[in-house]
Amino acid sequence: MVPVTNTGADALVAACISGQLAALEERIAMANSGGNLDGLFARHVLNNTMITSFAWEVSPFSGRWLERNAGHLSTAPQLAVAGYGLTYFAPGAAGDPTPLFHAGLRELMRRDPDPPDGVSFLHDSRQLTGIGLAAVQCARDVPEFRSWLHHILDTAAPCAGGARMDLIRQHVRGMLTADAPVLTELPATPDIGRLCLVHWMASVGTVRLADPVAQLKSLQLQILTLLLQTRAGDLSVPEAALVRAAAGHIIDATLDSAVLGASHVGAVLRRFTPAMRRWRWDDPARVKDPVQWPIRSEREVQDIAWALLRAVFDDLVDEEPLRKVGHSWYRADFGLPRLGVLVEIKYVRAAAEFKKIEKEILEDSVAYLRDRTTYKKLVVFIYDASASVQEHAITAAALLELEEVIDVVIVCRPSQLPPPGSG
Numbered sequence: 001m002v003p004v005t006n007t008g009a010d011a012l013v014a015a016c017i018s019g020q021l022a023a024l025e026e027r028i029a030m031a032n033s034g035g036n037l038d039g040l041f042a043r044h045v046l047n048n049t050m051i052t053s054f055a056w057e058v059s060p061f062s063g064r065w066l067e068r069n070a071g072h073l074s075t076a077p078q079l080a081v082a083g084y085g086l087t088y089f090a091p092g093a094a095g096d097p098t099p100l101f102h103a104g105l106r107e108l109m110r111r112d113p114d115p116p117d118g119v120s121f122l123h124d125s126r127q128l129t130g131i132g133l134a135a136v137q138c139a140r141d142v143p144e145f146r147s148w149l150h151h152i153l154d155t156a157a158p159c160a161g162g163a164r165m166d167l168i169r170q171h172v173r174g175m176l177t178a179d180a181p182v183l184t185e186l187p188a189t190p191d192i193g194r195l196c197l198v199h200w201m202a203s204v205g206t207v208r209l210a211d212p213v214a215q216l217k218s219l220q221l222q223i224l225t226l227l228l229q230t231r232a233g234d235l236s237v238p239e240a241a242l243v244r245a246a247a248g249h250i251i252d253a254t255l256d257s258a259v260l261g262a263s264h265v266g267a268v269l270r271r272f273t274p275a276m277r278r279w280r281w282d283d284p285a286r287v288k289d290p291v292q293w294p295i296r297s298e299r300e301v302q303d304i305a306w307a308l309l310r311a312v313f314d315d316l317v318d319e320e321p322l323r324k325v326g327h328s329w330y331r332a333d334f335g336l337p338r339l340g341v342l343v344e345i346k347y348v349r350a351a352a353e354f355k356k357i358e359k360e361i362l363e364d365s366v367a368y369l370r371d372r373t374t375y376k377k378l379v380v381f382i383y384d385a386s387a388s389v390q391e392h393a394i395t396a397a398a399l400l401e402l403e404e405v406i407d408v409v410i411v412c413r414p415s416q417l418p419p420p421g422s423g
Contacts, residue, residue: 017228020230020232021247022053023231023232024235024243024247025053027232027235027237028051028240029053030237031058031237032054033057034058034059034062034064035058035060035065035069035085037077037081037127037130038236040058040060040081040084040126040130041125041126041129041130041241042241043056043058043084043088044133045238049244049245050248058084059089060081060082061090061091062089065081069081073103074104074107075108076127076131077121078104079108079130079131080121080127080129080134081130082097082104083131083132083135083137084130086098086133086137087133087136098141101134102138105134105135106142106144106145109144109145109148113156114152114156122153122156125238126238128169129168129172131172132149136176146176149172150173150177153169153173156169164197167197167207168197170206170207171204171207174201180205180206180208181207183202183210183215186215186218186219186222192226192239192243193239196223196245198219199216199219199220199242199249200246202216208317211374212335213338213340216338220246220250249314252314264312265339265341265343265379265407269309269343269381269409270409271308279293279414279417281416298345298346298347298383301381301383302334305333305381309334309336309343313336315336315337316334316335316336317336317337319332319334332364340374340376341377341378343380344379344380344381346360346361346380346381346382347383348382348384348386348388351386353386354394354395357395358399361380361399361405365378365402365404368404369404378404379406379408380408380409381410382395382409382410384411384413386419387419392410395408396410
């Protein structure tokens with residue numbers, strides 16, 4: 001029997017979504033001007049979303065924003081604009097304004113962050129996010145501001161913005177600490193802005209979903225349902241940006257899931273070897289200012305593998321925390337919840353370490369996949385700094401005997417890098 005599909009209904013839904021995306025971008029474009037806080041917040045949210053209907057013109061370093069606000073760079077709104085500017089734009093021809101911003105941050109620390117009248121950046125999502133970006137960008141020159149802001153967020157009283165503002169505070173806290181709390185339950189609300197805020201925070205890593213597969217699927221279904229019922233003109237610009245980011249991510253993820261499978265994880269990691277052809281290790285005798293990128297530990301290998309995988313898989317999770325087994329907590333290097341795959345990275349310094357790694361993977365695979373809920377399979381990536389190629393086939397065959405392991409990728413140190421311990 002040939003399956004019957006309602007292609008007419010599918011086409012209608014697709015047309016409605018396309019129209020909504022255009023309307024959301026039109027709403028956002030209304031704030032697309034230099035130094036506009038709404039526009040800057042939208043630029044921040046849509047950093048990884050392609051917008052083709054207009055070009056961003058929100059930089060505070062172009063035009064006359066800096067000239068008009070030079071005397072007000074100790075106030076929260078202007079410092080928030082500066083935070084966005086330092087994060088996404090280069091200073092203009094007028095010179096580097098960062099010393100003025102540093103002085104403004106120090107001045108802000110001397111003021112009451114939450115005055116009795118309630119007019120505070122702590123109650124404004126646009127300002128608080130920009131202030132958080134400023135704290136990150138100026139951490140080297142004004143480290144005390146980052147600590148001050150973190151303390152303020154931890155001790156501030158609940159704000160009038162309610163649950164949505166609480167989420168923004170958590171997002172900024174995550175920016176400052178790289179700590180992402182686990183969200184056990186999704187908000188039970190028809191508020192599309194709040195749902196899209198949760199979706200965006202999960203995508204940038206300032207909150208984690210307890211069950212990434214089931215919760216993300218439920219969240220995306222709620223967002224798409226509400227998207228078809230929402231008038232873009234009724235949304236604020238920050239809300240429109242959050243909805244546009246979520247809609248774009250959901251559409252991209254849907255296309256990815258139709259094309260990408262678990263087997264593609266190993267295929268991407270095998271690109272490591274040809275990609276290392278351009279790994280920088282200059283000869284000081286031939287280059288005036290030599291640049292050398294050492295790979296000395298598992299941490300550096302994780303960074304390279306992350307760059308490879310993140311370019312293909314949008315839902316890649318860094319250091320995925322797993323359940324406790326006995327007295328031990330387990331944490332996989334990477335997780336791909338949509339595919340149900342964990343990725344474990346190993347670094348080998350000598351041929352004798354391959355046997356130890358085989359035992360580690362055997363023990364870890366049992367703990368990692370004990371529940372078989374979100375994650376069911378494991379891909380192993382081994383960087384062999386010793387170039388002990390005679391061990392590769394033995395280790396790969398041993399690991400592939402494990403039911404949970406679906407692929408083993410072993411690569412060697414590129415020849416331009418010196419062997420471990422050679423100085």
